[in-house]
Amino acid sequence: MRQRTRERIPVVVQRDRRGGRLAARGLWTGAELVVTLGVVLLLLVAHQLWWTNRQARAEAADTVHALQRDWGEPEGVAPAVADPSPEPAEGDSPAVGEEGGGGGGRTAAASTPRRSQAYAVIRIPRIGLTAPVAQGISKHGVLDKGYVGHYPGTAQPGGSGNFALAGHRNTHGEPFRHIDRLRAGDRITVETRDTVYTYTVDKTLARTQPGDSGVIATVPRSNVKPYVGYRTAGSYLTLTTCTPEFTSRYRLVVWGRLSDVRQR
Structure with missing residues (x-):
């Protein structure tokens, strides 16, 4: 008997072209979103690392010039300061008066400035820094302008006690970015309307907790x-900033002692 040969009918499977188009469109949209997000992040980084520095440095420089004009001295010219007297040994207080006057004719900055008022200029030759010093350590009113902020409640320039300052290490002018380069013997001057105070760096604390109030x-x-710091009264300068760079996890501290006072 002859066997019947079954004929196979081919089955044609049609792909859902519409679904493929939707998938491709979804992938394209996702790629566009990733690229857009990347561009936004780059712009944010550029704003933080470049634009805020440019703005703050320009404002800080204008403020320094305004102070110099107000004090009646040529802009961009630091007052001449003689070589400071030898750094006093630890345990000896520099021969300066109490904050506000006294001390053999040497006087400290007297009245407390208004909040956020720029009233002094700090110069650190080692790191090429010239910046205004303002009252307070608020971000908006002081630090984000590229200023160096004076901790309220601490001594004023040249005063007995601790003249404590804070500054950004990164972004917004970053005036204290390189204070880790300071070494014992480096000079720091703080200029006010009538007086130039010179401090000499002699101690550094590379890292401590943000709440370590003892440093100021x-x-x-x-x-x-x-075991780090001082045990006797004197006229001190403290610089504080964040560390490591681009974080605020710890604080870096540099200390100095008052070593010279010159009237303008």
Whole structure:
């Protein structure tokens, strides 16, 4: 008997072209979103790392010039300062008066400035810094303008106690970016309307906790690392900033002692 040969009918599967187009469109839209997000992030980084620095440095420079005009000295010219007297040994206070006057004719900055008022100029030759010093450490009113901020409640320039300052390490002018380069013996001057105070760097605390209030105490000494700091009264300068760079996890501290006072 002959076997019947079954004929196979081919089955044609048609792909859903509409679904493929939707998938391709979804992938394209996702890629556009990723690229757009990347561009936005780059713009934000550029704004933080470049534009805020440019704006703050320009404002800080204008403020320094305005102070110099107000003080009646040529713009861009630092007053001549003689070589500071030898740095006093730890335990000896520099021969300066109490904050507000006294001390053999040497006087400290007297009245407390208004909040956010720029009233002094700090110069650190080692790192090429010239910046205004303003009262307070608020971000909007002081630090984000590229200013160096004076901790309220601490001594004024040249005063007995601790003249404590803060500044950004990154962005917004970053005046304290390179204070980690300061070494013992480096000079820091703080100029006011009538007087130029010179401090000499002699101690550094590379890292401490943000809440270590001892570093800006009248006699500065770390609460976290109590073996770092001072034990006797004097006229001190404290610089504080964030560390490591681009973070605010810890604080970097540089200390100096008053070593010279010159009237303008």
